[in-house]
Amino acid sequence: MTKVHFIAIGGSVMHQLAIALRNKGYEVTGSDDEIFEPALSNLRQAGILPDHTGWDASRIHAGLDAVILGMHAREDNPELIRAKELQLKIYSFPEYIYQESKDKLRIAIGGSHGKTTTTAMIMHVLQKSKKAFDYLVGARLEGFAQSVNITDAPLIVCEADEYPASVIEKRPKFHFLHPQVAVLTGIAWDHINVFPTYDIYKEQFAIFIRQMKPGNVLIYNSSDQELGGLVAEEGRHLKLVPYTVPIHMIRDGITRVFFDEGCADLEVFGNHNLMNMHAAKLVCNELGITDEAFLSAISSFKGAAKRLELVAKNDHSVIYRDFAHAPSKVKATIDATQQQFPERRLIAVLELHTYSSLNAAFLSEYQGAMSRADIAAVFYSKHALEIKRMPDLDPELVARSFDRNDLHVFHDRATLEAFLAQQQYNDANLLLMSSGTFDGMDFPALQHLIGK
Structure with missing residues (x-):
């Protein structure tokens, strides 16, 4: 039986590969210093959830056919060091x-x-x-x-x-x-x-x-x-x-x-x-x-999750959630929504969430990206900046970068939600673009904005 060990098994794609190999009949083990949902439940159901969190070099042995290394693992990982000492075959996910x-x-x-x-x-x-x-x-x-x-x-x-x-x-x-x-x-x-x-x-x-x-x-x-x-x-x-x-x-x-x-x-x-x-x-x-x-x-393809995903709708308004975050993606998604509903106003909100989008040196790449929206807003959370260990962003710099004098800039979710509640949604669509979650926004609850 093929024996495979995953270092950083809790990754969103890593744990899926681990489950796939288990289903194929391989003997699968793994480790991670923290595992969140849905990986936690998925691994438990598959019977390959590590018995304890943390790294343990004793999990690495000469009988392993392969060690698969996740992006979350560092070079000083004790399991990785042990795998090198044993001259095991070490692969990245795509390898x-x-x-x-x-x-x-x-x-x-x-x-x-x-x-x-x-x-x-x-x-x-x-x-x-x-x-x-x-x-x-x-x-x-x-x-x-x-x-x-x-x-x-x-x-x-x-x-x-x-x-x-x-x-x-x-x-x-x-x-x-x-x-x-x-x-x-x-x-x-x-x-x-x-x-x-x-x-x-x-x-x-x-x-x-x-x-x-x-x-x-x-x-x-x-x-x-x-x-x-x-x-x-x-x-x-x-x-x-x-x-x-x-x-x-x-x-x-x-x-x-x-x-x-x-x-x-x-x-x-x-x-x-x-x-x-x-x-x-x-x-x-x-x-x-x-x-x-x-x-x-x-004709029956409804799209991938978070790709112009329908959040709520009625006869005169639609709310979409989209993964768009890079400048070209933001522009394309706004253009698509405008072309599909040319008679409706568009309220577009972008969350700056990735390392690139939160980088002041990259912000100029967004010039004109939201120009076709009738009402445009940009949101970024202080929490995201802290996690990425990045300096605070100046709201005026954000507004200048998008080249829109009427751009609304928010860095507090409650303030953004209050702004959304103030908008008129009769013959208007709302487009929410982010690779994140707008700091934990409750998307299904947004139905109340437009009514039934």
Whole structure:
């Protein structure tokens, strides 16, 4: 029996991989210095919750086939030190995913935005088409019990992000997947704490393209000029398949998309989602799924969690929650909501929550990102700054950075909630954008803002 130990098993994706390997029949152990919900309950139910928290070098022994190292672990971790002493095989999360999928068809979805949604769309269609597949995705998806699945299926679909793989392997995660079919959705500078300049960030995508083997398939967003130029320069050895916004129409708040073999009315909307869908269709075509079958399946796709997720609605107003946090994502989400409901006012609220967005040096990247909203507000919590050990932000600097004289800036949740309660929601939509939670906001309770 294959024996695997996880250092930092409590991570949101790490514990999902641990459960997947346990389900596959592996002997799985793990450790962490703290484990929160839902990982705590998930690991307990799977029978692999560590018997005590904290690091313990005695858990590491010569009989282990692999040690998987999470991002939370530090270089001085006693279990990691012991694993090195025993010369065990130590993998980062993506390195181990590759080890488990070396004999599979690997599909990787990379890019600065749209990775989760594109991956989710492909998974949705494959499931509807009754194809056996493994997957790795960074969000909760309707119809899937977990976010990682490793079986004996012949193919795997992976959301492939550019963040470092582990504390001892600083290269981006997507450099380790070596896909035969890849999607790149676009390049928009992010993760300033890891990639201090745009050029360094862009180079990671160049490396990804160079690493693909001749004849592999690269499906890319041709409307992104930076990406298009990079693909032309680095991707001459590949089968290149461009995509952009497909033909569509919007009527009564419903988007209908058209491909060569037909059309479908959609549950999701926005040009960015339509491009994600086009990329997903091209991947599915590579897997033998026809346009007709794709359209039939995609019409029931409701979106990934926190991606234009419906919070509340009535006949004249809708409240959406979205994961948008980077400047390009904020702009795209606002544009999509305005295009879908052109007759309604838009109240847009962005939480600055990531390291990049809370960094004064990066704030200028948000210039004009919220210009299309009728009412715009930005929120950041003192608590988030403290956790990231960052200096306080000047509200005037925030307002100047967005280049909006009427921008509302809040750093207290109660004050923000009072502001939201004062707004008029007749023929108006509310859009809440963040990779966080607005300092613990009760989203279902927001229904009272618009009424039934």
